[in-house]
Each structure stands twice: as structure tokens, then as C-alpha cells.
Amino acid sequence: MKALSGWLEGRRGWATAFAAGLLSAAGFEPIGWWPLTIAAFAILAELLLRTPSLKGAAALGWFFGLGQFLLGLNWIATAFSYQDAMPAWLGWVGVVLLSIYLAAYPALAALGAKWAGRDKTPALIFALAGAWAIGEFLRGTLFTGFAWNPVAVALVDMGSFKLVPWVGTYGLSVVAVLIAGICWLVARRTYLFAFLILAFIGTLGILPSPRLLPPGNTVQLTIVQPNIDQADKWRPGFDSVAAERLLTLSNAGKDDGPRIILWPEAAVTDPLEDERTRAAGAVAFERARAVRALGDDDVLITGGIALQSADGIGVGGATNSIFALSPDGRITGRYDKSHLVPYGEYLPMRALLEPIGLSRLAPGAFDFSAGPGPENLDIPGIGLVGMQICYEIIFPGAVIDRDARPRFLFNPSNDAWFGSFGPPQHLAQARLRAAEEAIPIIRATPTGISAVIDARGQILDSLPWREAGIIDSELPWVGAPTLFSRLGNWLSMAFALLLFMTGVALRRLAR
Template sequence: MTQRPALFSFLLGGIAAVGFAPLGWWPVTLGCLAAWMLLVHQAPTRKAALGRGWLFGFAHFAIGNNWIAKAFSYQDAMPHALGSVAPALLSLYLALFPMAAATVAWKLRRPVLDASYVLIFAAAWIATEYLRGTLLSGYPWNPLSEIWLPTPFAPLMAFIGTYAMSGIAILAAGALAGSWAKWWRLPAAVAMIGIAGFSSLTYNWYHPGGTRNAPRIRVVQPNAADEQRPRDDYAETNLQALVRLSGKPGPAPRLIVWPEGALRYLPESGYPPQYYAETPGTVRRRIATVLGPNDVVLTGGNALKFDAAGTVSTATNSIFAIDATARILGRYDKAHLVPFGEYLPARPLLSAIGLSRLVPGEFDFAPGHGPDGLDLPAFGRVGFQLCYEIIFSGEVVQSGHRPAFLFQPSNDSWYGYWGQAEHLAQARMRAIEEGLPVIRATPTGISAIIDAQGRIVASIPADTAGAIERPIPPAARPTLFARMGNAMAVLIGIILALAAFALRRLAR
């Protein structure tokens, strides 16, 4: 392995991606990380450490983001051939963050791999992964902590959150890397068993209450792919499918949830007539026909904004709440927009060289005001996270307005299967962190009802039309992470760094 360290770093990074959904082979990821940490420690120069860190990250993110290639087939104004290289192009940037963590650990290493090296590596990984999730609008897709979802360690996210749990993964890998040193074996085993036991106890203690007499949630998945959007009858056929799958009223109030962009007709009144393919009042009344007196529909759709001349200047990617009287009870506008999907960075430059957004549209979307929600009769406060917004740890709940659950409509049809499974996994992580159920509705899958512990109560597979209806899972008490947010990542990172330097002083 040490004869070709650059090549092995590259291979280890690519193989490490199998720990994420849909495969979930987390022991493989830990083994790859352990071997890579050894390679970084053995690097003879800073340049070698930089290279081993960057090559690992490049392969790791290129494999984990392979689903992005499919997105380029949905917009004729964007070169389709670019999809074959897009994951690699993105990874040129993303690889800088593992490279930085590796370089910090190498710079502060000692001649023999010891506990202080692992602790510093873990602290540096926490810091760099947090930066990856915040710099340049952030891209925290597939945090390393996602590998813990199939394990008893997952409930620890309720205490320390996603980024700190990624540091725990580095600690676990470091324990493997140091297992050849005799003194590592007993402390590493005791630490891992202790953490697993604590997690299991937490899992049982954290169980929320029962669901008796709870209002019901009905998730609708019409299996309408994005390719249908250019068809003239898309808006009508999709609305018919959504209404047909919405079921019939029952004795309990129902919250019926439709996917992102489900409603292709404009539901709001007040626009110039030429913008309507169907009158908004008629659209809302058609929706209301499937509602009982206490039922509400939450649907994705668009709202238009006009300039002083009365022409459309921009639009919002929105969620509308519509009741049984065909009234709009409220609207949420997506705040964290997707670069290249909902807006084009440096539009004049990129448009001039023939690049457009990944999804059809003549102008960029306008952002909303951040995480928000609506108070709905019979259902309490519903928090909203529209599609991509759910991946941002610590940014999904409005401060001081904790909802009963989070609704995440999404359009994952252009993600590819790996992307759909990875998106679902990250929604489960937000549920654990916040102690809140998450309800996902997508047009082609994977739609799901997730409880406050991140467990999937019910789901609809990808590429399947259907609906699921269950009592709304109850929220748990606010978790430590819900109270502290990513201050926990900062705290854990500082503790790890201080522990590393304390061990060094003791060794002297």
C-alpha cells in the first residue's frame, strides 16, 4: 500500500462512498478511512499529504455524487454531455475540505501514530465539514456521519448533531488505524462499546409517546416524472392523478401532502389573466372536492412576482395550504435555493457561454426568508423544508417556533436512485437531530413518513404511484442539539483538540 500511496488514497476515497445510502456498508467506510489516515500520517512532505488528502476526497465525492449526472438530461439549454463529467467537476472543489483536514492532522502529527493524531484529525474534519456546509451557499451533501444511520450510534445525533458525529466516525477509524499498536486495543474497544451502549439506552429513553387519536397524514406520490413537464397536458394529468390518490374524508382530520412542484396551475388569484391556464378558483375548488371539513392539502407550486410595468420579474418555489372551502391558508417560499437548479450564479457570464439552469425556466427563483411554518387547525404548527433545504443541519427550524413536525416536499426525479436514497437518509438525520417527525412527498419517490427518531414508519418506493396514510407521529422533547444547534459541533471540536494537546503534554 505504501509503494503507491497516491493511487491507494484515490481508491480508498472511492470505495469509502459505499457507506452512504443506498448501500450503507459503513464498516467498509471506516476501514477505508483508517487506511487513508495511515497514509496521511506516513506522508514524507506537506505536498504529499495535500495530494493524498485531495485524491481521497475527489474520488469519495465523485462516487457519492454520481446521481448529479442524471440532472443534465432534464434541460435542453444545458449541454447533456456535461452530465458525464459534472460529478468530477464538483469534486474538484469538494475535495479541498478532506485535503485541509488531512493537512492539519499531518502538520501536527508525531513520528508515531498516536491518540493525539486521531483527535486532531477528528477535530479538523468537524471544522472542514462544517465549512463545506456553509461556504459559497454550502453543500453539506453526504456528511460522513450519515454512515451511522444503520447503527446503534445514530441516536447520538440528537445530542451532538451531524458534524460532530462525523468527527466520531474519524475517531472510530483512528481506533482501527491504531489497532496494530498494543496499547490501543483495550481503550479503543472500551470506548466503542461504551458509546454503543449509551446510544442504545438513549434510543429507548428517547422513544416518543403513542399516536392514539392523532390527526392523520396522507402522502401522495403520483409517479409523474420531470420529462412530462414540456407536455401541454402535464398540468391537467398531474392534477387528476394527485386528486385521485388523495383518498376520501374520514372521521379524523387529514393533512394531505403533495410533492414539490406538484401543482402546475397557479393557485393564487390576482395575476393578469394571460398567466392562467386554468382559473385559480376553479383549481382550488377541484382540490377541495376531496377534503373533509377539517382536512387540508399542502402542495408544492409556484407564485409569481411582477415588476412596476406589470411583467413577471421572478417566481418563488412555494408550498400552499388549501382548506376544504378552497381558501389558501398560507404560503411558504423556499429560502435556500439550489445553485444551477433554481438560480444561475454569475448569470451573464454563464449564459453567454451557453450554460443554463438544470431545470427549465426563463428566470431565477427568488428566495424566501428562511425556515418558517404555518399554524393549521387540527394539526398544530407545521414546519417547512422544501427539497434541498433539509440537508442543512441546524437550519431547519425557525428559532422560537418549534413545529409539531417538518414537511419536506421534494422533486427527486432528477436525482437518480443514489441521490433519492441519500436525500431520504439526510431527512432522517434531521428528524433525529431535532426530535421531530419529517414527512417527505416526492413525485417519483422516495416518499416517506419518518418518526422523531429517524425511523421510517411507511414509505412509497421509487418509480411507483401510490399513497400512504398514517397517524402523524408525535414529536419528542426538544433534543440537546435542537437547543444548542451547531454550537455542539464547535464544542466537540474544541474538546477533541484540547484533549490532543493535553495528551501531548502528559507524554512529555
């Protein structure tokens, strides 16, 4: 009977952890109920305190992570509805399988927190805060990494951006768990440590914001959001419709001086660069069509595709690229996406998976090739502009060339795949990158959310999801280099490790 009672208690705990994980994801965009995220981590801390074993702690962390990822990543399933080669229901299978894998990192964090804190309440919450951030770093790094939705994103609208330049995104995740710890400790009437954590966070809050550096010249931006649905984007013959829509919107922008016109990822679906000899005429046509809206001193920066050929005849590969085009259609700079999306831009184990009917989600029979990493384009009249295509912007500490700090980051994206959940989550993570590096980020997407983000992570202007339009804006000021921009994730991990070791020390002192 005692064994049966323990068996039921374990499963009740797992169900509670799973529900708490679902609750935690409600703090992410587009729901944005951040107090639920805080409450969820307080529940997780209580569950970890009550479980007697390290194995039980790992199980609780895994079920918590499973709930969080199932809700937070539901947008991935939407992508499969645009792929004729695979059934749409397979998208939900993909979400479940990915969540099962990703939940291993919360399991590891919960295991580490229980090992360090045991049954000592203050020790446990410090260890959990540090271990959670370390787990997020590992999730964003191992096996190409998947850094989507760190818990820090739940705090993006809480005035937390002052902390990000000093501790980074993973450091802000530490703070999020500590805030949950305050609530948990108060509920347990451990008021002294709750007050000490509150004082610690308050001290971080008085750190100064990065100093903004006045530019040498004013730069006028026109950001174009054409509201082109993914179902239409690659439809035969739709390229001319898309071109006219992009042209009309680009012409609607201010024309009172040199402009930079910014189009989304793969706004031009036919190649803008092609190494095949017979493709020269088609490439010239696409470039000429793209630059029709440009004045004499304007620059177009657009997403597009470059095709590679070893022999000048067949296609040997492709790159997902950003092109800078002059008014006469010349390419003045090109950036190739480096951090490619598995199953989206390349199919892992293609020889094994393709014969059983699996394919990558983006159209095409061959995989994209990866570029060398963060690079700048030197744009006349502006200087260095950093480039990060779509998914690349979610990786803390890996978005700029640290030897050549750019004036702003351009983040064209194609969020048309990802329903109503993906775009606002993507935007929230771009805001964290802006605050970490103190560099403005300009986003252009086909269906939204396009935005101008300043060097402190604040949205200055944006276009809603599923609405065509433009943003006319002056380029925001860049900030002075931050502590994070100098040290990167070493800074965040040092902060997380300090909190984890504080938990170990508190447990030993209590013993």
C-alpha cells in the same frame, strides 16, 4: 534514484487515497456497505501517518475527497439529462468540477490532522476525527453551503440515532472516524487507546433517547406519491394528467375524519398564486382543481409556484413554495423556499454564463427568489407545521424556527431528477434532521422515496422509488427538545474541537 522512489511513493499514496475515497462512498445509500466507510478512514489514517509532510497530507486528503464525491454525487449528472438546453454529458463535467472543489475540505481536514497529530498514532486519529467534522461544517456553510453526505450518513442504520440528539450530525461524523480509528489502532497493536475510544463511544451510547410527548389530538395524514417522471412533469398538456393522478390517489386515502393530504414539491406546475391581473382566472382554476379531493374538514398541503409582478402585467420573479389550501380553494398559508439550489433554481453570474449556453436545470427564464428562512404554517386542528422544501432538509441546525417549535416538519421534494442514488441519500439525511431535533418529518416526492419518519429518526412507513401510491398514517409523536435543538451546531463544533485538541495534547505528551 532516491528522488524517483519518493516520486513514485507519493503517487502511489495519492492513488490509494483516491481508491479509499471511492470505498468510503460505498457506505452511503443506496449501497449502504458501512464497514467499507470505516475501512476507508482507517486507510486514510495510515496514509497520513506515513506521509512526512503537511503538503503531502493535504494532497492525500484531497484525493480521498475526490474519490468520495465522484461516486457519492454521481446522481447530479442525471439531472442534466432532463435539460434540453445543455448536453447530457455536461452533467459529468459538473460532477467532476464540483468534486474538485469539494475535495478542498477533506484536504483541509487531513492537513489539520497531520499538523496536530504528526506521527503519533493516537494523536492523529483524535485530530482527524475532529478536523473531519469541522471540514464538513465548513463545506455545509461556506459559499451557500453543500452539506450533502456527511460521513455520519454511513451510520444511519447502525443504531446511531441515540447519539444524534446529543452531538448532532457533525458529532456523529466524529464518532464514525473514531470507529475507524479503533480498527486502525488494533491493526497497529495500539490496544490501550483502541479500548479507550471504544469505552468513550460506549459511554455516549447509553445516553437516553428524547422523551416523546403525547399529542393532544390524533392527526390523519395521506401522503401522495404520483410517480410522475421528470421528463413528463413539464410537458405541455401533462398538467391535466398529473392532476387526475393526484386526485385519484388522494381519494384512495382513508376518509374517516379530518385529513391532511400532502403532495410533493411543485406537484402543481401552473401557478397557485400570481400577482399579474390577467392571471386571476387561471389561478382560481388551478386551486379549484387541486382541492377536489378534500372533505369539509381536510387540508391540502402542496408544493407549487408563486409568480411575482411589480406592475401587475409582467413576471418579475417566482418562488418555489408550499401552499396550505382549504376545501374552498383559499390559501391559508404559504412558505417560500429559502435555501435555493445554485444552477437548479437560480443561475449564478447569469449575465456571464447565459450567453455561453449555460442555463439553470429547472425550466424557466428567470431565477427563483429566496424566502426568509425556516418558518411554520399554522394549520387548523394541528397547530404549527414546519416547512423545508427538498434540498433545505440537508442542513443541520437550520431546519426549524427555534422560537416556535413545530409539531412536525413537512419536506416535499422532487427527487425525480436524481436517478437511483439521490433519493435514498436524501432520505438518510432527513432521518438525521428528525433525530437531531426530535421532530417527525413527513416526506412527499413525485417518484420516491416518500416516508413517515418519527422523532427518533426511524422510518415508520415509506413508498419505494418509482412506485405510485399513498401512505395513510397517523402523525407520530413529537419529542421533547434535545440538547442539539437548543444549541445547534455550536454543540457539534465544540465536540469536534475537543477531539481535535485532544489530538494536539496527546502529541505533545508523547513528545
